[in-house]
Amino acid sequence: MPELPEVETTLRGLEPHLVGRTICSVIVRETRFRLPVNADLEQHLVGQKITHLSRRAKYMLIHLPLGVILVHLGMSGHLRMMDEGAPQKKHDHIELVLDDGRCLRFNDPRRFGLFLYACDGLDGHSLLKHLGPEPLSLQFHAEYLYALCNSKKAAIKSVIMSNDVVVGVGNIYATESLFLSRIHPETPAYRLNLFQCGVLVGHIKAILAQAINMGGTTLRDFYGADGKPGYFSLSLAVYGRQRQACFVCDAVIDSVKIAGRASAFCPGCQVYFK
DNA sequence: CTCAGATCCTGTGCGC
DNA sequence: TGCGCACAGGATCTGA
Numbered sequence: 001m002p003e004l005p006e007v008e009t010t011l012r013g014l015e016p017h018l019v020g021r022t023i024c025s026v027i028v029r030e031t032r033f034r035l036p037v038n039a040d041l042e043q044h045l046v047g048q049k050i051t052h053l054s055r056r057a058k059y060m061l062i063h064l065p066l067g068v069i070l071v072h073l074g075m076s077g078h079l080r081m082m083d084e085g086a087p088q089k090k091h092d093h094i095e096l097v098l099d100d101g102r103c104l105r106f107n108d109p110r111r112f113g114l115f116l117y118a119c120d121g122l123d124g125h126s127l128l129k130h131l132g133p134e135p136l137s138l139q140f141h142a143e144y145l146y147a148l149c150n151s152k153k154a155a156i157k158s159v160i161m162s163n164d165v166v167v168g169v170g171n172i173y174a175t176e177s178l179f180l181s182r183i184h185p186e187t188p189a190y191r192l193n194l195f196q197c198g199v200l201v202g203h204i205k206a207i208l209a210q211a212i213n214m215g216g217t218t219l220r221d222f223y224g225a226d227g228k229p230g231y232f233s234l235s236l237a238v239y240g241r242q243r244q245a246c247f248v249c250d251a252v253i254d255s256v257k258i259a260g261r262a263s264a265f266c267p268g269c270q271v272y273f274k
Numbered sequence: 275c276t277c278a279g280a281t282c283c284t285g286t287g288c289g290c
Numbered sequence: 291t292g293c294g295c296a297c298a299g300g301a302t303c304t305g306a
């Protein structure tokens with residue numbers, strides 16, 4: 001389940017292998033993803049040289065002279081560099097063969113991901129235009145979050161997980177940042193004051209930055225046999241720790257469902273503001 | 275408009 | 291040991 005730090009780590013790992021390479025052929029074995037792959041993908045891509053990579057939210061963008069490939073890893077997607085002709089694995093759906101005998105393989109068992117070519121560029125692209133600011137950018141700050149929370153009765157956890165508020169905060173990081181901020185996940189957003197919003201923003205930024213740094217430490221073997229994503233080495237205080245003791249106050253970690261998602265919290269540390 | 279819930283999909287891990 | 295089922299998750303769509 002790649003979160004924003006894993007996408008960033010994957011991008012940094014792929015960059016030196018992809019930039020400057022020309023796409024020689026394209027193999028599409030499966031087209032059914034969140035949106036179907038372009039029917040004429042190979043015609044569009046063959047002969048184009050990859051100029052650079054970038055990221056927006058959890059979308060990885062592979063820039064070409066005539067367009068952009070948008071890749072989303074969904075929750076089970078992987079991108080790996082392989083030698084051309086290396087043995088195929090189950091769910092290896094798409095393959096870009098490069099001019100140096102290597103290839104990029106997109107593997108996604110659950111097919112929640114996305115592999116699209118946008119030949120008109122990204123300006124006003126329907127998948128990107130509704131996205132809020134990047135969590136690590138200066139545009140995501142206390143006053144911004146406070147202004148949005150002011151009018152919302154929804155649980156604060158739902159608000160920080162909404163892509164139009166801020167991108168890249170999945171269930172793990174929402175859960176952990178609310179614990180660090182000592183805010184109960186079901187607290188209605190409008191109950192938070194400016195100071196609390198600032199604390200929350202700070203923890204979201206800190207935990208994402210930490211995860212990216214840790215992902216970076218595993219970058220060297222990221223494409224090794226295990227391909228273990230970085231957040232497994234993160235110390236998770238509440239996520240997945242229901243019925244265990246809180247590290248801080250020893251209370252038993254509880255869990256509620258918010259918008260259909262398990263939301264762990266510590267009843268001792270996290271306050272429901274009203 | 276706002277918010278909750280359903281939906282897509284398959285591998286994992288639990289209980290029986 | 292084996293079977294079956296609930297669960298996990300991001301983004302989007304629907305309906306109240």
